[in-house]
Structures are given as C-alpha cells and as structure tokens.
Amino acid sequence: KRTKPLTISSHSENQKLIEAVGMIGVSEALAEVARLILKFGPTNDTVLIRGEMGTGKEKVARAVHNASNRANKPFIAVNLASISAGVFESELFGHEKGSFTGAAKDRMGYFESANGGTIFLDEIGELPKHLQASLLRVLQEKAITPVGSTETKKVDFILVAATNAQLEKLIEKNQFREDLFFRLNVLPIHIKPLRERPEDIPILSQHFLKLANIEQGQNRILLESSVEH
Numbered sequence: 001k002r003t004k005p006l007t008i009s010s011h012s013e014n015q016k017l018i019e020a021v022g023m024i025g026v027s028e029a030l031a032e033v034a035r036l037i038l039k040f041g042p043t044n045d046t047v048l049i050r051g052e053m054g055t056g057k058e059k060v061a062r063a064v065h066n067a068s069n070r071a072n073k074p075f076i077a078v079n080l081a082s083i084s085a086g087v088f089e090s091e092l093f094g095h096e097k098g099s100f101t102g103a104a105k106d107r108m109g110y111f112e113s114a115n116g117g118t119i120f121l122d123e124i125g126e127l128p129k130h131l132q133a134s135l136l137r138v139l140q141e142k143a144i145t146p147v148g149s150t151e152t153k154k155v156d157f158i159l160v161a162a163t164n165a166q167l168e169k170l171i172e173k174n175q176f177r178e179d180l181f182f183r184l185n186v187l188p189i190h191i192k193p194l195r196e197r198p199e200d201i202p203i204l205s206q207h208f209l210k211l212a213n214i215e216q217g218q219n220r221i222l223l224e225s226s227v228e229h
Contacts, residue, residue: 013031014030015203018031020038021066022062022063024207025197026200027197027199027200029192036187038067040064041065042068042069048189049161049162049163049188049190050191051191052164052193055194057122057164057191058120060189061075061077061118061120062077062120064160065117074115075120078091078092078119078120080121080123088128089131090147092131095107095147096146096147106146111144111155115155119160120162121159121161123162123165129176133180135180142157159184167181167185
C-alpha cells in the first residue's frame, strides 16, 4: 500500500517553494530558508549560512548560487577545515612558479577559479587569524595577490560563507576579527537542525528510501504509520 501524499495546504505550498530551490521538506523553517535563498541570490551580496554540522549548508550555498544571475558560472566549494595550515594562501589566492619549495608551476587559487561565479567558504571559523585580514582585503578590493607575485588580479565573485561555530564567542576570545564578521554577515541564513523540524522527516524518509530502492533494484515501502508519526 502506498503512503498518502501530504494534503495540508500550507505543507503543500511550503513543499513547492522548497523544491524550487532544490531541497526537500515541508516545514515552515525550511520554507523560510527557501524564501531567503530566492531573495538573497540576485543581490550579489555576501551570504553567511549558519547551522549545525549536517544541516545542508553547502546545499543552501549552491541554491543561492543557482538563484543568482551567475548560475551558469563556476561554483567553487572550499572546506577551510581541510586545508593544511601552511598552504592556505596558496590554495585561496594561487602562487607563482618558484615562490616556494615545490611550486613547480603557476597555480590558480580558488578565488580566481571562481571568477564570475560564486566561492563557498565552508567552516569560515577555521580560517587562521593572520589570513582573516587577507580575506577582508579581498572582499573590500575584489582583488587577489598570488603567493610570490607583486601584482594584484581583479576577481569578480559572490562570497557565500558557512560555519557551525559561534563566531561571536570567537570574537570575544580574539580568535576571529569583528570587522570580518560584519563583512560576512550581510545576508544571514540560519538552518535549523532536523530535530527542530520533525515534519520534514517523513518526506526525507521517502526520498532516501526511493534512492535506496533505485540503487539496490528493490521496491520497499514505508508503512503508513511510520510516515505519519
């Protein structure tokens, strides 16, 4: 027996809005995120996405990019927590051949790769303090200086940043620049965890079951009671 579709009108409206930005759910909390995506995307201003790990911050960032006038341009996702401390500048801004041991050729950094499109900096709270000033300068001047170079390069990008850290507490501890925080927090989006939007669980369960069925060539279904409660 197939499960009943959701029939509550508000859920139906929310679901359409949420699906329009490429996400899955029916909750008012997620619908509000979708509204902000559609509102913020066309502005070309910096977006700061906040939420716990696993709340889908990169998915929201991609949706912001897709809602912008740069949707057909590059979307470059960078997890700052995964970059080794000694190569942050090279990874973000690129480097010239011979600028350091192992720099066998010129290398384009993430910001230049995102030129014309969107750069997504995940785990922005992990950016070392000494590089926060460099990022602030890039945001202000829309220009980068590759490691080993004396020339700046103009870059055109939207910045979407994300974090699960309490940036305000990091500012109090002098671990995060307050001026950078204000530069990032222009258009804020907060994603609530799934435990705070339980009405999204049934439709997500159906979605992942469908994917599993396709992958495994099966036709399992959820019991109606498990979907409704």
